[in-house]
Structure formats: C-alpha cells, structure tokens
Amino acid sequence: MQDIHLYHSKTKQKERFNPIDPEHVKMYVCGPTVYARPHIGNARPRIVFDVLSRFLRHVYPKLTYVGNVTDVDDKINKASQEQNIDIKTLTSTMLKYFHEDMSALNCLPLDLEVKATDHIPEMIHMIQQLIDKGHAYVAKGHVLFSVPSFPEYGRLSHRTLTEQIEGARVEVEDYKHSAQDFVLWKPSQSPDPYWDSPWGQGRPGWHIECTAMIKKHVGLPFDIHGGGIDLLFPHHENEVAQGCAATGCHDYCNFWMHNGLIHVAKEKMSKSIGNVLYVADLLDDAPGEAIRYAVLSTHYRRPLDWSDETLSLAKQACRKLHLALNAFPVQDSKLMMDEALLDALADDLNTPKAFSLIQGWVKSILNGDSQYHHRLVSACHLLGFGDQDLRQWRPKNPKVTVDDIEAQIALRADAKAAKNYQKADEIRASLLEKGIVIEDTTTQTLWYWQ
C-alpha cells in the first residue's frame, strides 16, 4: 500500500495518512456559493481535490467524495434583487455553469453534491441540539453559537479567543454575548428566502450547512476536509466547534487540507478589486486541459500568481504532452503506474514534481523512445490529462472559419508545389496573424489555434 503523507493544517506539518476505514475513505470539499459564474479561484480546489480523489481511488478500494453547493446566502439574495432574477433560477443557472466549467477542466463529477436548501431540517435539528447542550443561545430572533462554551475553539486555525478582537475592524452586534459568537440562524422575510423554525421564520447562517450535511452524508469524524485557505478561519473553525459540540465527537476530521489562493498581478483576486478571472473567459484563451495544467503546475498550498504567461506556458506544455501521447499507439489498456510518480503524489500531492517526471518521459518519447509511453498514458489518466483533443480547441469568436483556413492551406499547398515560396509564406503569415499556426510535415500541413 502506498505510503501517503498529507499536510494537515491543524498540526501544520505533513502527516502519514491513515484512513479511519481503509476500505472506505471519505472526503468532503467546500464548494461554491452559486451567485455568479465560477472563477479560477473556485476551480482551484476542484482541480486539486479532483487529482487527490483520483489518486486515492488508485490507492484505496473505495472513496466517497462529497461536496456542497451553497444556494442560500446573502450574496445570492443581493444578486437576485440586483439582476431581478428569481433566486431559484439564479442558483440553478449558476450551478449549471459551474458543472459545465468544471467538466471542461476535466474534473470528474463528485460522488455526491449536496445543496444547503435541501438540508434545512438537518440544520434546524443540529441547531436545536446545540441549544439543548448549552452551546448556543437565542437572542433577538437569532440563534448564536457561544464560542466561550467550546474551549477547543481556535485550535484548528491557531488563534486565541482574544487576540483577534483588538484592532479588528468588526462591529459587534449588541445581541452577541461574546464578540466571537457566530450566527447559526437569523430572522428572514420576503423577498429573502425563509423557512419556519422553532425560533421563527428565518434562514441558516453560513457555517452550519457544511456541518449538518457532513454529519448526514459523510459522518463524523471523517478522513479529509478540503477547501481554500481563506476558509480556515472562521468557516472551518466554526465547523469544528459546531460539529464537535453538537455530536460530542472529539475529532471532526483527520486531515484539513487547504489550497492557496490565486493572485492576479500580485494581489488577491476579488470582486472589489475587479480582477476576477472567470473560467468561461479563460476557456476562450486556452483549452481546459491547459488551465488545469497551469493550476497543477504550482503546488496546491502555495499561492498561484496568474498571468497570461502562466496560461501560455501551460498551453505549450500541454501541447507537447499531447504530441507525446499521440506519438505511439496505446498497446495495453491496463495501467502501468510509475513508482516515482506515485511517490510524488503521495508526498502531499506534489504535482509540480510529477510534471517534471512526466516532462522527462515526454522528451524521451519525442526522441523516438517508446518505452516510456505506457507510463505516460497511465500518468495522464491518473492526473486527468489527455482526454481532450487540443487541435479541436477553438476561441469563441474566431477571426476565420475552418473552411477559410483549409482553403488557404490548400492555396498554400499549390503555391508550394509550384515553388512559389513567397506566396506560400504570405499565406502562412496572414493565417498566423489570425491566430493560426501552421506545421508542415512530410506528408501534410497541420494547423491549430494559437
């Protein structure tokens, strides 16, 4: 059995991964709030944990990979009002986009994708448990989690109760007993969505959904919980507090894994800065596999500074990868996993190291050596590459049609046959101007979008 080591945010070091049940590994990853199209920052955890899930499935007999969709949230309410769209329509449309974009990035569907609005009764039940056990209280129609009632609070994110308060820019609502207390349930009325509860009509706070859904579909404690590092505090800290206080379990999960954030021009990508990169737009610049490659070419825990160069580098690397994949026919459908590759992945999902191994094989293969082909095909299968035909990729609004391109290439072939190289070169230059790259081989002329 492969010896896997993963970085655990709670202990801040790599630890040996020992599943609670080696016959059935369980993983949960925080998903998007569906109020806008997915951006590359939403995609990063999905890509990273997609690779992890593929790897775990290779190593263990069974994995259940669960993720949530937040479809009740203040940002959704706001977007719905601003755009004058019904909430359900908005969330279901955005979820559809999310699925489309993640699939374009070769992310496999989760085993189970759960929605917050489908679990209101479970949340109410858990909130009631917390009240009954003295970990939550009702105030002005709100239900709040009492942070001082849970002494373990702060152990995940390594924060003390008081250190944050000084200098923090938070206004403390007067109904809170303690400044760190957080909302489990809040009053709500039309046009915002609301549900009946023992505390009146209202809607859940943000943190409770993950805990209630994990308890129902994954069980506590479980193996791996993933998400962006920005969720470490307060969201994940709150999850632990709620989950352990409500159920009495000592551990919430064995591994907390957090991916680093994506930066654009050295600063965090965010709506307020206006530098959000939507996956759909990136797909207009590059094939999904190239975006996936770009994301995985930096170790998942490090920040990833995104630029045009990041993407064009990945695009090139992907193209070369596909050249090597197509250099020889696939002889054996049985996978042959390279041990060094598995070791790289087993070392806290070191995808850049895995890529460097792969690039070595690619080089040998393109040099005519077929012996690495089988392991390359297997590695790509494991990492989620090689499924797309990069030559089929098109920008959304191409400057020329495929018919035009092929007509031009035919003209150029005639010119070449007549040794009219000046004309042939002119045609090549004019196609390149429109983003078409031409490759002459001994038998034919190939082309692709740059």
Next chain:
RNA sequence: GGCUGGGUGGCAGAAUGGUGAUGCAGCGGCCUGCAAAGCCGUGUAUACCGGUUCGAUUCCGGUCCUAGCCUCCA
C-alpha cells in the same frame, strides 16, 4: 494593530545539513525551400545580517520585502 504563511536563475517551479530538478525564454547546432514543431549542446539563482555546524539554501534568531486571515470570500 494582532495572527499565519512565503521569499530559489530572465520567467515559472521542485528539492536538499555536503555536486541546486524540470519547463519556458536566450545562445550555438541538427532538421526544414524558409518556418513551425521536434532533437542535441550551453550560460545564469537559494532576499539580507548573525548563530549552530567540519559544512547551511536547508536548522535557529533578527532585518527587509511580500501574501493571507482577523469582514463576504475558493
């Protein structure tokens, strides 16, 4: 203000208490009508200052820079 990470060649990005991967770009070749792609060869780096050590890029302390969290965030 408090807390937590990170600083490796022109760029991207691994690794390591003892010759610092890999890719892109550059340069020189091969190939090509010329290119492109591919192949071969090749130069360049551990932010700064101390400490521990036979030896530090790696461990420890300080400085500087940078990012993130403390407010919605993937």
